[in-house]
Amino acid sequence: MDNDNTKTAPPPTEGDDHAGVLVLPPYIFGAFLIAALLLEALYGKNLFSWGAQLALGVLLISFGAGLLTWCVLLFQKAGTPLPPDKPTRELVIKGPYTLSRNPIYIALISAFLGLSILLDLLWGFILVIPLIFILQKFVIEREENYLENKFGQSYLSYKNTVRRWL
Numbered sequence: 001m002d003n004d005n006t007k008t009a010p011p012p013t014e015g016d017d018h019a020g021v022l023v024l025p026p027y028i029f030g031a032f033l034i035a036a037l038l039l040e041a042l043y044g045k046n047l048f049s050w051g052a053q054l055a056l057g058v059l060l061i062s063f064g065a066g067l068l069t070w071c072v073l074l075f076q077k078a079g080t081p082l083p084p085d086k087p088t089r090e091l092v093i094k095g096p097y098t099l100s101r102n103p104i105y106i107a108l109i110s111a112f113l114g115l116s117i118l119l120d121l122l123w124g125f126i127l128v129i130p131l132i133f134i135l136q137k138f139v140i141e142r143e144e145n146y147l148e149n150k151f152g153q154s155y156l157s158y159k160n161t162v163r164r165w166l
């Protein structure tokens with residue numbers, strides 16, 4: 001469904017059997033949350049009323065936590081590590097992976113936006129755009145190249161039938 005024109009890297013060597021992601025995604029999200037908090041402290045504006053803020057923030061955080069838990073359980077059941085700096089043993093293409101190739105990142109973005117709402121961080125909404133760009137460019141593209149090299153046609157078939165995001 002996606003017309004991804006990313007270059008395919010050479011197959012990994014024995015010691016390089018991982019996606020080659022330079023910074024793990026939780027650290028990227030943490031850095032953006034800290035940046036939003038700092039920018040909010042310096043230039044913040046009240047955005048929400050407390051009732052809507054609490055309900056919407058908790059809803060998005062809960063959705064993200066539930067989706068992330070589901071994905072982690074699927075990885076555990078498949079016997080493959082979750083971090084992109086570890087070798088992937090098996091493709092996980094069930095559950096939320098039938099709707100998106102990246103439900104974990106959707107879960108983390110949902111939780112990030114939920115925290116931004118709960119903490120009234122206008123800067124969280126502004127920074128989510130570069131956050132998604134960095135994830136796409138420096139994490140997801142590397143993961144996709146790795147999976148394509150490791151699983152070949154199986155991954156290409158999956159990639160051609162399931163969207164990257166939603």
